[in-house]
Amino acid sequence: xxxSRLRTGEIVAGIGGVALFVFLFFDWFGGGAEVSGxxxxxxxxxxxxxxxxxDALADLPGFLIILSGVSGIALAxxxxxxxxxxxxxRRGAITALLGTLAVLLIxxxxxxxSPTLKIGVFLGLAAAIAITAGALMALGEDGFQPLVAxxxxxxxxxxxxxxAATPSPRPAAAPAKGASSSSxxxxxxxxxxxxxxxxxxxxxxxxxxxxxxxxxxxxxxxxxTSxxxxxxKK
Numbered sequence: 001x002x003x004s005r006l007r008t009g010e011i012v013a014g015i016g017g018v019a020l021f022v023f024l025f026f027d028w029f030g031g032g033a034e035v036s037g038x039x040x041x042x043x044x045x046x047x048x049x050x051x052x053x054x055d056a057l058a059d060l061p062g063f064l065i066i067l068s069g070v071s072g073i074a075l076a077x078x079x080x081x082x083x084x085x086x087x088x089x090r091r092g093a094i095t096a097l098l099g100t101l102a103v104l105l106i107x108x109x110x111x112x113x114s115p116t117l118k119i120g121v122f123l124g125l126a127a128a129i130a131i132t133a134g135a136l137m138a139l140g141e142d143g144f145q146p147l148v149a150x151x152x153x154x155x156x157x158x159x160x161x162x163x164a165a166t167p168s169p170r171p172a173a174a175p176a177k178g179a180s181s182s183s184x185x186x187x188x189x190x191x192x193x194x195x196x197x198x199x200x201x202x203x204x205x206x207x208x209x210x211x212x213x214x215x216x217x218x219x220x221x222x223x224x225t226s227x228x229x230x231x232x233k234k
Contacts (some may be wrong), residue, residue, distance in 0.1 A: 001080050009137025014076025016130030019103075021071035023123040027107075030116025050118050061105045065128065068102035071095040072131040075138065092138035099132030115177055225229030 006014075027050025057065055075095045078084055084091050106125045110117060 003080055005082055006076060006079050007138065007141050009134045009139070009141055010076045010079040011134070012137060013072040013092070013131050013134025016099075016127045016134055017069040017074075017076070019130065020065075020072070020124060020127035023120055024026075024057070024066070025129055026053060026120030026123060027051060027118035028053045028056045028121040028124065029114035029118060031114070039217060045148055046066070050116075050120075051114070053120055053124060061109070064098065064107055065102040065124075066099035068095070068128060068131055072134065073097045073190025075135065079138075089134040090139060090142060092135040092142070096132055096135035099128055099135055103132060130159070200212065 029051045031051050056062065072095055076090060080092075103125065106121065106128055110125075110181060231233045
């Protein structure tokens with residue numbers, strides 16, 4: 001037994017179960033008139049005894065109410081012992097069911113039973129509510145959700161009438177890079193094609209200048225030889 005294993009829901013359910021057994025000893029309903037003593041001697045007394053919970057719950061509905069208290073105590077005990085009943089049901093589901101049934105049966109007894117209600121029936125109703133609430137809290141602490149959202153209905157209609165989202169335009173960075181790379185490669189090809197032409201042009205100019213200089217030298221040498229021969233003849 002380890003009390004640190006107990007959670008809030010199991011503690012509430014266990015306290016509710018113990019309280020229900022205690023409140024069964026209280027008067028739940030008022031009984032009829034009871035005469036005690038002797039009318040002849042003049043010692044007769046009239047009393048209105050009440051009916052305890054144990055006497056009022058002697059039938060099948062009463063047995064189910066008592067069983068809900070046992071279930072609340074068992075839920076807390078098994079949680080403290082670190083055990084559970086080997087059945088394919090969530091821990092606390094049976095206790096929640098029995099506690100809900102006990103609340104409904106006690107309310108039915110309050111309206112369909114004796115018109116005189118005692119304090120015990122109200123305390124018993126509070127104990128049954130505590131058992132039910134503790135069991136539901138234990139189910140919630142285990143991750144159980146009684147109500148879940150279901151797709152469809154208005155949600156589906158709203159999604160059908162909603163305007164379609166326009167796709168965002170794709171970035172044009174990749175084509176631009178490809179175009180720039182192609183234009184760059186074309187420019188480099190043109191530059192490499194122009195370089196040999198420029199070199200051939202410079203070579204032609206240098207050869208023409210060389211031929212012109214040689215022609216000038218030959219003509220000047222010829223004029224010099226003609227002048228020397230004319231001077232000799234004289």
